[in-house]
Amino acid sequence: MSDELLALAREVGLEAADFVASSRPDGRVGVADTKSSPTDVVTEIDHATEDLIRSRILERRPDDGFVGEEGHDVQGTSPVEWVVDPIDGTVNFVYGIPCYAVSIAAAVDGVVEAGYVVNVASGEEWAAVRGAGSWRQVGERRVRLTAPEPPVLAHALVGTGFSYVPEIRAKQAAALAQLLPQVRDIRRTGSAALDLCELAAGRLDAFVEQGLMPWDHAAAGLVATEAGILVAGLDGEPDERLVMAAHPAISEEYFALFRACGF
Numbered sequence: 001m002s003d004e005l006l007a008l009a010r011e012v013g014l015e016a017a018d019f020v021a022s023s024r025p026d027g028r029v030g031v032a033d034t035k036s037s038p039t040d041v042v043t044e045i046d047h048a049t050e051d052l053i054r055s056r057i058l059e060r061r062p063d064d065g066f067v068g069e070e071g072h073d074v075q076g077t078s079p080v081e082w083v084v085d086p087i088d089g090t091v092n093f094v095y096g097i098p099c100y101a102v103s104i105a106a107a108v109d110g111v112v113e114a115g116y117v118v119n120v121a122s123g124e125e126w127a128a129v130r131g132a133g134s135w136r137q138v139g140e141r142r143v144r145l146t147a148p149e150p151p152v153l154a155h156a157l158v159g160t161g162f163s164y165v166p167e168i169r170a171k172q173a174a175a176l177a178q179l180l181p182q183v184r185d186i187r188r189t190g191s192a193a194l195d196l197c198e199l200a201a202g203r204l205d206a207f208v209e210q211g212l213m214p215w216d217h218a219a220a221g222l223v224a225t226e227a228g229i230l231v232a233g234l235d236g237e238p239d240e241r242l243v244m245a246a247h248p249a250i251s252e253e254y255f256a257l258f259r260a261c262g263f
């Protein structure tokens, strides 16, 4: 069943990515509304894309539940719930920075079984089925993902991101100030979903962020997990309080440093 869920996620994800790309005007995209703070923006295209994804999935699987970042949720009666971010990296999308993604996960009884992420601007695809691995695809070329052995901490390239809420940001900045002198460098791409996929492919060595929501990391977290990355939170599972991810060979050391820095 997980293969079928992934196939549907990919079919709908590709249609949604085409819709996002073709709906984007040249220049800067207009902001329709704000959410948790004045800098937490949403566009009409975020809403329309979530509507498209929800209707495509539920017309094929009408009993399933649906949770989306833009809040058009549906309570289902089947064990399957779809967890969707129509555009992860909305600020990049608004500014035209080519780093934003459609993210679709299918959870069965609360456990993510299939995940699909597509970078709208580049077309690069990422996908995973629990227990069956993860892959990256560009054009016709599909490559199975195996996260490489990480470097020592001092040479780690660490992905992170910030909340839109100023008070939380101030704390994140303080933690980052502790972390930065102890690692190679940090990257803040503006899409947590793409960060976790890139970690799976060895383009980052670790990832840490507070305040992420399930739709930010559900699909990409499985892509990372299936590539051999350990994705964790404060008490095991990642949640809004904390998402940390790194290769298990060195995750204990990496995670201890993140916590010691105040993450």
Ligand code: IPD
Residues within 6 Å of the ligand: 069, 085, 087, 088, 089, 090, 091, 160, 161, 162, 163, 164, 189, 190, 191, 192, 193, 209, 211, 212, 216
């Ligand atoms: C955001 C991105 C960003 C992360 C933020 C998220 P959005 O999602 O994933 O990288 O740092 O915490 O809210 O708002 O672009 O869908």
Ligand code: CA
Residues within 6 Å of the ligand: 069, 085, 087, 088, 089, 215, 216
């Ligand atoms: Ca998001």
